[in-house]
Amino acid sequence: MTDITLSVNGESRTLKDIDPEMPLLWALRDELKLVGTKYGCGIAQCGACTVHFEGNPVRSCSLPVSAAAGKNIITVEGLAKDDQLTALQQAWVELDVPQCGYCQAGQLMSATALLEQNSNPTDDDIDAAMAGNICRCGTYVRIRAAIKQAAKVKRGGAA
Amino acid sequence: MKKQPSNTINLNRRHFLGSGSALILGFTMGCKQEASEVAVSSIKNVSAEVTKGSDEPFISTLFNAWLSINNNGTVTILASNPEIGQGVKTALPMIVAEELDFPWEKVIVEQAPVDPVVYERQVAGGSFSVRSLWDPLRQAGATARAMLTRAAADGWGVNVSDCTATQGLVTNTVTGDSLDYGSLAIKAAQLPVPALDSLTLKSAANFSLLGKRISGVDNRAIVTGQPLYGIDANVENLHFATYTSCPNVGGTLRSSNLDHIKNLKGVKQAFVVKGKGGYGELREGVAIVATSTWAAISAKKRLEIEWDTSAASSDDWSEMHERAKQIISETEGELLHSDGDADAALAKASTTIEGTYSYPFVSHAPLEPQNCTVSVAEGKVNIWAPTQVPARAMQAAAKMFNLDPASVTVHQLRAGGGFGRRLYNDYFLEAVAIALEAAVPVKLQWTREDDMAHDYYRPAGTHGLQAGLDDQGKLTAWKNHYVTYSEDGKEPVRWGAYMESTFPRQLVNNYQVNQSLQRQTIPTGAWRAPISCAFGFVINGFIHEVATAAGKDHRDFMLELLEKDDQIASLFGDPFIPARARDTITEVCKRAGWGNQSIKNRALGLAFYFSHNAYVAEVADVEVMAGNKVKIHKVYIVTDVGPIVNMSMAENICEGGIIDGLSTMARLELDAKAGAVVESNFDQYQMLRMPEAPEIDVHFLQTDNIPAGLGEPTLPPIAGAVVNAIFAASGERVRELPLSRSGFTLA
Ligand code: FES
Ligand code: FES
Numbered sequence: 001m002t003d004i005t006l007s008v009n010g011e012s013r014t015l016k017d018i019d020p021e022m023p024l025l026w027a028l029r030d031e032l033k034l035v036g037t038k039y040g041c042g043i044a045q046c047g048a049c050t051v052h053f054e055g056n057p058v059r060s061c062s063l064p065v066s067a068a069a070g071k072n073i074i075t076v077e078g079l080a081k082d083d084q085l086t087a088l089q090q091a092w093v094e095l096d097v098p099q100c101g102y103c104q105a106g107q108l109m110s111a112t113a114l115l116e117q118n119s120n121p122t123d124d125d126i127d128a129a130m131a132g133n134i135c136r137c138g139t140y141v142r143i144r145a146a147i148k149q150a151a152k153v154k155r156g157g158a159a
Numbered sequence: 160m161k162k163q164p165s166n167t168i169n170l171n172r173r174h175f176l177g178s179g180s181a182l183i184l185g186f187t188m189g190c191k192q193e194a195s196e197v198a199v200s201s202i203k204n205v206s207a208e209v210t211k212g213s214d215e216p217f218i219s220t221l222f223n224a225w226l227s228i229n230n231n232g233t234v235t236i237l238a239s240n241p242e243i244g245q246g247v248k249t250a251l252p253m254i255v256a257e258e259l260d261f262p263w264e265k266v267i268v269e270q271a272p273v274d275p276v277v278y279e280r281q282v283a284g285g286s287f288s289v290r291s292l293w294d295p296l297r298q299a300g301a302t303a304r305a306m307l308t309r310a311a312a313d314g315w316g317v318n319v320s321d322c323t324a325t326q327g328l329v330t331n332t333v334t335g336d337s338l339d340y341g342s343l344a345i346k347a348a349q350l351p352v353p354a355l356d357s358l359t360l361k362s363a364a365n366f367s368l369l370g371k372r373i374s375g376v377d378n379r380a381i382v383t384g385q386p387l388y389g390i391d392a393n394v395e396n397l398h399f400a401t402y403t404s405c406p407n408v409g410g411t412l413r414s415s416n417l418d419h420i421k422n423l424k425g426v427k428q429a430f431v432v433k434g435k436g437g438y439g440e441l442r443e444g445v446a447i448v449a450t451s452t453w454a455a456i457s458a459k460k461r462l463e464i465e466w467d468t469s470a471a472s473s474d475d476w477s478e479m480h481e482r483a484k485q486i487i488s489e490t491e492g493e494l495l496h497s498d499g500d501a502d503a504a505l506a507k508a509s510t511t512i513e514g515t516y517s518y519p520f521v522s523h524a525p526l527e528p529q530n531c532t533v534s535v536a537e538g539k540v541n542i543w544a545p546t547q548v549p550a551r552a553m554q555a556a557a558k559m560f561n562l563d564p565a566s567v568t569v570h571q572l573r574a575g576g577g578f579g580r581r582l583y584n585d586y587f588l589e590a591v592a593i594a595l596e597a598a599v600p601v602k603l604q605w606t607r608e609d610d611m612a613h614d615y616y617r618p619a620g621t622h623g624l625q626a627g628l629d630d631q632g633k634l635t636a637w638k639n640h641y642v643t644y645s646e647d648g649k650e651p652v653r654w655g656a657y658m659e660s661t662f663p664r665q666l667v668n669n670y671q672v673n674q675s676l677q678r679q680t681i682p683t684g685a686w687r688a689p690i691s692c693a694f695g696f697v698i699n700g701f702i703h704e705v706a707t708a709a710g711k712d713h714r715d716f717m718l719e720l721l722e723k724d725d726q727i728a729s730l731f732g733d734p735f736i737p738a739r740a741r742d743t744i745t746e747v748c749k750r751a752g753w754g755n756q757s758i759k760n761r762a763l764g765l766a767f768y769f770s771h772n773a774y775v776a777e778v779a780d781v782e783v784m785a786g787n788k789v790k791i792h793k794v795y796i797v798t799d800v801g802p803i804v805n806m807s808m809a810e811n812i813c814e815g816g817i818i819d820g821l822s823t824m825a826r827l828e829l830d831a832k833a834g835a836v837v838e839s840n841f842d843q844y845q846m847l848r849m850p851e852a853p854e855i856d857v858h859f860l861q862t863d864n865i866p867a868g869l870g871e872p873t874l875p876p877i878a879g880a881v882v883n884a885i886f887a888a889s890g891e892r893v894r895e896l897p898l899s900r901s902g903f904t905l906a
Contacts, residue, residue, distance in 0.1 A: 001424065019424065019453065026453040030399065035391040036384015038575070040526045041607045042456075045841035048526060076384035089382040096374045096807040099815050100244025101381035102526045102575025108382060127850035134841065136526040136576050137244050138818025140852035142811065 006068045008032060009078025020066035025049045027065040028075060036076040036105045040134070047133030050106035051075050057113040059132075076105035079112060087153040088112055091146035099137035107133050111147050119155055121147065220344035222303040224277045225255050225296060228344035234261050234327075237271035239292070241283040241547050242377070243525075243577030244815075245870040246808030249375045251292055253804055257368045258300030258360060261327045261340065268376040273569045275550040281571070283547040284582055284685070286771040286868025289804055293866050301358040303347070310347035311338050326367075363802050363863055370861070372807035377573060387573045389545030392532035392602060398427060400603045401455040402589050403462055404444030406612050407834040408681045410471035411443050415464040420447060423461065425454025427599075432592045436559055438653075438682060439583040439615065446593045452604050459606070472680040472834030476520055479677050480619060483642040487515055487623035492640045492673035495657055499669035501625075504636035508627025512708045516697040517621040518896040519828035522836075523686055524844065527575025528610045531590035534600035540567045542591065545574030547581040555584045556591045578819075579685040583615050608839045615684025616829065616836075618644055618655035620693055624701045627669075632709030634720060636669040644679035652679060654689040661694055662769060663702070665727045666720050666737075681831055687819065688871035691770040696824065696896060699766035699879025703886065713765050713883065714748050733772040739799050740767060742860055743776035747797035750856060751778035760784065761792070764884025766876035772865075773872035774799040777817070780853075781884035788906040789885060789898065791821065791853040796873060801866040803859050809869055813857045816873030822847035824878040826899040851905045 005014045008028070015031050023042075028034045028051070037060055040048030044059040051060045052074035079086050085093065088111050098104050107130065114121055114129035121129070126144055135143065218230040227235040236252035252268045273281060280291060304324050311329035312319045315336065323330050330337040363369075380387050405411065412431055420429040426449045434443035445462060449455035486492070505511055532543040540562055546552050549569045557564040574581055590603035605613075620643050627636035643655040651657070657672055664670050686692060706716035721737040721744075744767050748754075751763055761782040768775055780793040796813050803809045826845055830837045838844045882893040885903065893901045 019451075019457075021457075022451065022453040026451060026456075030451045030453070033393065034384070035386050035393075038388075038526075039390065039452075039528065039604075041841045043607075043840055043842060046526065076382070080383050085379075085382065092382045093374050093378045096372065096378065096811060098244075098375060098378055098381050099246070099808075099811055100242075100526070100574060100576045101375075101377065102244075102388060104381050105384050130849040134526065134846050134848060136524065136578075136819075136846065138815040138822070138847070138852070139811065140818060140847075140849045141814045141855050143849070144852075 004065055004069045006070065007072045008034065009074055015065065018065060020064060022065045023061050024051065024063045024065050024068050024073070025060040028060065034075050034077050038102055038105055040103070045134070046103070047106040047110060048103050050109040050133065052109060052113060055113070055116070057110050076108055079108065086112065087150040088115065088146065091150040091153070095142050095146045095149065097139055097142040097146050099139055103133060103135045103137075107135065107143055111143070111150075114147065115151055115154060120151055218345070220348045222306070222348060223299050224271075225299045226259065226303055228303065228340050230341045230344065232339065232341055233265045233267050234259065234340070235267045235269060237269050239271040239278040240281055240288045241549060241571050241574060241577075242270070243283045243547060243574040243581065245283065245288070245812060246375060246805060247283070247288045248377065248573075249373060250289055250804040250808060251296060252376070253368055253373060254289075254293065254296040255300040257366055258297045259304050260325050260367075263368055263373060265327065270571055273549040273553060273571055281550050283577055284579065286773070286871045289866050289868050290772065297360050298355055298358060301360055302353060305353045305358060306347040306350050307340050307343045309350055310343045314338075314346070370803050370806055373805050374807065388527055388575050389532070389543060389572045390527055390530045390575070390604070392543035392572065394532065394534045394600045396600055397532070398448050398597065398599045398601050399450065399452045399455045400446055400448045400590070400593050400597070400601045401459040401606070402432070402444050402446050402593070402603060402609070403459055403464065404442040404613065405466045405468065405471060407466065407468045407471035408613075409834065410466040410468040412445070413465040413467045415445055415462060417445070420458050420462060423454070423458045425450045426458045428597050429458070430596060432589065432596070436555075436588065439585055440555065441559065441588045441592060442585060442613065444589070446589075446596070448593065448597045448599070448601060455604070456606060468834070474679050474681050474831045474834050476619065476829065476831040479644070479679060480517065480519070480621070482677060483517065483621035484515060486642050486675045486677070487621060487640050490675060492642070492675040495641070495672040495674045496659055497671040498664065501636045501638040501669040501671035504669035505625060505627045505638065508635055509630045510628040510708050512626045512628070512705050513624065514701055514704055514892070514894050515621065515623045516700060516894045518619060518693045518696060520619045520831070521617045521686065521823055521827050522611055522614045522829060522844065523578040523580035524610065524846070525574070525576030525578055525580050528607050529586035529605040530603060531587050532600070532602040533590045533594035535594050535598070538566055540591070541570065542568065542587070543570045543572055544587050545572050545581060546584070546587060547574070547577045547579070548584070552584045552587045556588060559588055560591060560595060578687045579689065580614060582685055585613065607841070611839050611844065612836050615653070615682050617686030617689070617692065618652050618683040620655065622697045624697070626701065626705045628705065628709050632711055634663075634667050634705060637663060637667045638671045640673045640675065642675045642677065644683070645676035646678070646680050648676060648678060651676065652683045654683055654685050656690070658690045658694065662698055663720060666723065681834060681836070688770055688874050691768060691872070691875040692820075695766065695768040695875025696878035696882070699768070699876060700882050700894065703764070703879070703883040704892065707886075712754070714744060714753055717744055717765065717767060735769055739774045739862070739864070740769060743767065743774045743797045743799050746858065746860060747776040747778050747795050750797065750858060751780065751795040753778065758782070760888050762884050762887030764880045764882065764887055766879030766883060768872070768875040770875055771872040772867040773869065775872050775876050777876040777880045779877070779880040779884045781881060781888055783885055783889040783891070784906060787891075787903045789903050790906040791851070791881065793854045793856065794877065794880070795856045795858075797858045797860060798869070798873065799860040799862050799864070800869055800872075801862055801864040803861060804866065809859065810857045812869045813873045814855045816869070816871070817855055817877050818847055818852055820874040820877035821851075821853075821881065824881060824896050824898060825851070825905050826897045828897050828900070
């Protein structure tokens with residue numbers, strides 16, 4: 001047990017007396033009460049737990065919290081600034097992407113990372129970036145459409 | 160937080176629409192801001208929004224169990240049924256708002272309290288929510304609208320016929336004056352409730368909201384990661400629990416290293432919970448209560464348990480699968496039912512066709528693993544759960560643990576998928592048992608491995624089919640030897656029974672089903688479109704074989720088979736109208752360009768299925784590439800489910816049913832060895848992912864038939880459409896699912 005300090009959504013947070021082996025997923029959910037990041041499989045298969053670790057999408061279920069010490073973590077709660085949804089979140093709402101919605105935090109984190117690196121992704125780019133995220137409800141068609149719509153908005157086009 | 164109406168007052172039970180006058184509830188700001196003990200719910204956010212910056216007392220006038228009109232320009236509509244991703248939390252309130260004639264942007268949707276007396280069937284299952292609530296919800300809205308109109312007319316001293324009520328305003332058509340609903344609510348609520356037969360409901364042509372694309376009411380909370388789901392529940396002093404029961408289903412506990420477990424860091428308690436109840440209830444197991452989910456999971460990994468498996472299941476599913484084929488080739492089975500004389504017709508037929516079809520056991524695997532949060536304090540039991548049957552779960556818990564039902568409150572939370580899994584209350588009862596014993600608030604969290612090991616699986620099945628054609632290529636005989644499973648050797652397992660009147664019964668004169676049973680004891684259950692989800696593949700595949708043998712175009716053969724014009728009684732309990740089936744088939748073929756395909760190794764496949772009173776036709780555009788790699792380019796779906804409530808979710812759920820069907824047919828299957836399911840997580844149970852998802856064209860024939868639900872019936876045809884396209888493209892007939900078993904993989 002040890003104390004670990006990390007930056008979550010731009011705020012420095014200290015976890016007191018924490019098991020360094022605890023996956024970041026459970027540290028976020030149980031200790032920091034940031035429950036937007038979801039548990040689906042625990043073995044880096046479904047992507048429901050995706051967060052950004054130093055700007056890259058990672059599976060927080062498979063990353064010990066000790067590895068996040070001193071690092072910048074962004075979760076789904078940290079995407080919107082001052083209540084202002086990002087272009088992707090906006091597209092998700094406009095196109096009514098979610099069914100149950102449980103996978104969508106992870107989908108958004110993967111999609112956000114994609115658009116940060118590639119402002120005009122092709123279908124193949126989308127396939128590659130999103131293949132790690134399972135949607136059990138099967139909203140893939142809409143996720144693809146929402147990514148394209150958000151990319152267009154971000155590039156300055158209308159939705 | 161604002162109190163839920165039925166917690167506050169005793170609604171005029173049963174007849175929330177029929178008699179008595181409406182009730183007025185007043186809330187002051189202080190009362191509304193009482194913090195709920197639970198930090199879960201969109202309800203709380205909404206209430207805060209309502210009161211923001213206002214010292215005025217907030218007055219909400221309750222008209223009936225679904226609807227309150229507020230004095231701040233909003234209306235509160237309660238969604239009564241569980242939201243599991245099928246969209247009812249948005250769709251059901253839309254129906255009320257339409258008939259109330261109120262702007263959707265000003266509607267506040269709240270999840271209704273669980274109250275089986277008031278709401279009767281608070282269930283997510285059977286694609287029944289919209290269908291069963293269509294009339295009551297329309298009446299709920301129309302009743303309030305009539306009362307508001309009457310109140311305004313009385314005030315103006317004019318006839319009701321001189322007033323119109325639209326978009327939240329009652330207008331005097333003579334003077335042009337108007338009043339908003341909020342200002343009329345208190346007066347209106349005191350008027351007698353009009354008789355149901357005096358209400359004028361809107362005709363579909365006059366709908367201003369229904370049929371539009373409306374974004375789900377929780378979408379903003381979902382994309383910003385707000386607490387909504389069962390797994391997000393939080394109460395003060397919450398402890399975290401895991402539960403471990405025997406992997407060999409039905410095994411009991413002999414001994415365990417509990418003393419060691421209790422001393423692990425973060426573990427507060429560890430104890431044995433005795434099994435209790437019957438099917439879908441409490442398994443025996445070990446509970447670990449800890450300071451975090453991770454501490455509970457880590458301790459679970461260190462559990463060493465010696466199980467007594469003498470009474471456990473010994474199922475071996477791959478062996479049983481092979482035996483089923485043997486049973487079909489060697490025996491006749493027992494006669495289940497017979498129309499005409501199938502054997503005589505087969506003997507007389509100019510062509511006969513045979514094929515044995517099979518499909519495996521599969522798991523529900525909703526993405527949110529089972530969980531349940533329970534707090535027991537001062538004689539009250541509060542339960543937060545992602546359940547499809549909140550009322551049934553509450554009753555089961557009260558009965559099992561001798562609790563006064565009035566002391567048990569179930570809070571229904573958004574579920575991260577259901578697919579039928581959360582019709583069963585095992586995890587719910589485990590959580591209650593643990594919280595009662597531990598005497599602290601507990602959130603039970605199943606791991607994915609628990610979820611895969613302890614499901615109520617979709618039963619596998621094998622069908623030995625025979626058909627006969629006359630010299631005109633007309634279907635004259637249909638015979639099926641169905642091999643299913645049985646726990647007691649007498650009755651089929653749950654959801655493994657033959658659906659007697661399934662398609663194409665009554666469309667062919669000589670029709671016979673025989674049945675054989677194999678012993679199998681791992682519990683089975685309802686899996687999205689139960690029975691139909693598998694029969695849709697078998698029947699559509701075989702009909703295509705028959706059409707091919709007849710030398711006919713598949714579409715034409717289907718239309719000919721469905722040429723009867725009278726309705727067919729009680730197919731799946733609903734009358735089946737062949738004309739509606741023909742319309743969906745004709746339209747889907749038109750949209751897909753049926754008959755115009757000319758690309759090598761690429762073809763269209765057609766399938767039709769009727770379930771849940773929905774008519775669904777699908778066409779798959781499939782390419783078969785080298786090495787039996789299958790690329791599903793596009794899927795077309797046309798359904799007749801009556802009028803559409805929310806176009807956006809209706810389309811979404813059609814896409815979802817198709818993706819789920821493709822996912823399941825591609826490579827999902829479970830094996831069991833010695834009564835334990837082998838596959839334990841998504842690495843061994845690989846669902847469809849983004850790169851494999853086809854484009855999907857969704858179209859509704861919007862008829863004025865009563866609306867049917869969409870959550871289930873869009874799934875059954877897809878596997879048939881795909882295997883028929885594979886045959887058309889490659890000449891290879893797939894009779895065994897998943898595709899991977901038949902040597903095909905998705906590209
Ligand atoms: S929970 Fe982390 S990938 Fe599934
Ligand atoms: S929306 Fe349910 S898992 Fe993706």
